[in-house]
Amino acid sequence: MSHQVIQTDRAPLAIGTYSQAIKAGNMVYLSGQIPLVPETMKLAEGGMEVQIRQVLENLKAVAEAAGGNLSQIVKLNVYLTDLTHFSLINTAMTKYFHPPYPARAVIGVASLPKDSAVEMDAIIHLNH
Template identity: 40%
Template sequence: MAWSAAAVSRFAAASPAAGPVPARLGAAAAAASSISFAGARGRRFGPVAASLSTSAAAVKEAVQTEKAPAALGPYSQAIKANNLVFVSGVLGLNPETGKFVSENVEEQTEQVMKNMGEILKASGASYSSVVKTTIMLADLQDFKKVNEVYGKYFPAPAPARSTYQVAALPLNARIEIECIAAL
């Protein structure tokens, strides 16, 4: 069921207030914090407490390692937040030279996986803790070749995955992979 701010406000207007809500959180949050529910046979349950966190930055930590290529723009190699690691898209660049290991998709995939492994390691995670990957390919015809390399890195059960052909990748890469890992 989808709830709009107006619907929550109308529902909350008929319910007792749960307490003050800081003005910076807005009317929808104030309404949500005062919701109570009537169960079967008219018993009242409530008020339901709403918990909205405004300190997301406090639980966010950048991950940086020199054993993988530096970010190509204003982003982190990875971010640790709430027992998860979000690894940015990784290319098949040699971290020492900043150049692709080759134009070959298999060799780029191998280097992507090595680079990703170093970022995971720096974050306290590993290939076995990866729960989701997204693969972006310059050419979907490379799918089988990429799978042969990729499959060597992930123990069973393999992570959930999406694979897409994209119009272009940074620096004309053949492949880019991002992932999410649990800590």
């Protein structure tokens, strides 16, 4: 099976040796997104809610570049440097997702790239 590299300027450029996403058949594997603002490549300023929203907007942009959308995410991984923000993830998800919600893991980590407090990656099943 061949695969396709997904790239959009509506999401931050890769800051390492990876692609924003890879499409393989009807599956799209989205790389981790941190709250970088695509236009500046700097972390979004504001509280944790702003950072979570930026991450979700970045994932949304990559999903759309692949021909999909957030509602097609079947697996979402969330990485937090402080698990006390768990409830903020739940609140943000109600604004970006609708039932049935994707399968999800929220994982506490010691650190993330660029000293971000949150990162998310996802798997999309394109069902069209």
